[in-house]
Amino acid sequence: MHGRVVRRQELTPSTVRIVLGGGDLDGLVMPDATDAYVNAAFPPVAASYAEVFEPGVVRESCPREEWPARRRYTVRSWDPAALELTLDFVVHADEGVASRWATNARAGDVLVFEGPGSGYRPSPDAAWHLLLGDESALPAIAASLEALRPGDRAVVRIVCDGPDHEIPLESRGDVDLAWLHRHGDERDESLLLAAVEALDFAAPGLAAGPPFGFVHGEADEIRGVRRHLLSERGLSRQDLSCSPYWRRTMTDEAWRQIKREYVAAMEADAAGV
Incomplete structure (x- = not known):
């Protein structure tokens, strides 16, 4: 499938919103x-x-050096009436093919993609919701908060570079939201874990039962939080949606080369709990 850039908006110094329209989006079926x-x-x-x-x-008919680079992006929103698909891109200087594309995108530019796929929606049966991540997880976290019903409880912790990297989040639910600002040093690696360790799962509003956790973002941070939730908080793997989107100090391509092995090691962590 493909769409063409209709609008481009810089949400924060590191987040660019691209709205696609036209193309063959009239055939898109959103889960x-x-x-x-x-x-x-x-x-x-x-x-x-x-x-x-x-x-x-292209992969069958062209040499490898002409193959397109593949990157997975969460859909921020889909407007079936206007046939517009919104994607938010985290950009860092001019690093990475997707970052460069989003930085330089102009009206009419084409984006080819396959999908969509999916795996998560806040369950109405969950006692409460624990949503954790960084800028890369924001589209899914924002969409999840918008899907909550009045009275649904959510605790949200999001890592970002500073106040100007925060974006407004809306929800009908009862949301405890805290932004965790990076320091630019080794402390950043434990920001999210420390915030989760500090949570009181027995606090009023949370004691009704275990949460369902959506934990997505930087690989080592997510791995540490996942291990804590399984071993210290007593959650099961069925109580969690976890995915390492990127890894500190690694390029997109380098991360893609080892991601499968890394995820397998994460599963081995859980097996030992």
Whole structure:
């Protein structure tokens, strides 16, 4: 599938919102989920094929150096009436193919993608919701908060670079939200874990039962939080949706090369609990 850039907005110094329309979005079927994602395909500058292409066909017919780079992005919102798909991109200087594309995107530019897929929506049966992550998890966290019903309880902790990197979040639920600002040093690695360790799961409003946790973001941070929730808080793997989106000190490509092995090691952690 593909869409064309309709609007581009800089939400924060590190977050760019891209709204896609046109293309063949009239055939998009969005799952009933708040973590719906698309697999975007970014062709190299010198690609010999057209701007609208089938990724599978390119892989079969073109040399490897012309294959598009693949990146997964959470859908921030889908407007079925306007046929507009909104994606938020975390950008860092000019690093990474997706970051460069979002930084330089202009009206009419094409984005080819496959999907969407999904796996999570806040369960109405959960006693309460624990939503943890950083800027990369914000689209899913924001969509999840918007899906809560009046009276639903959520505790949200989000790591970001500072006050100007915070974005407004809306919800009909009862939300305890705290932004955790990075220091720019080794303390950043434990910000999220320390915030979760400080939570009182027996506090009024939370003591009704265990939460369902949505824990997504930087790999080592997510791994530490997951281990804590399983071993110290007594949650089961069925109580958690966890995914390491990126890893500190690694490029997108380097992370993609080891991600499967890393996730397997995370599962081994859980097996030992």
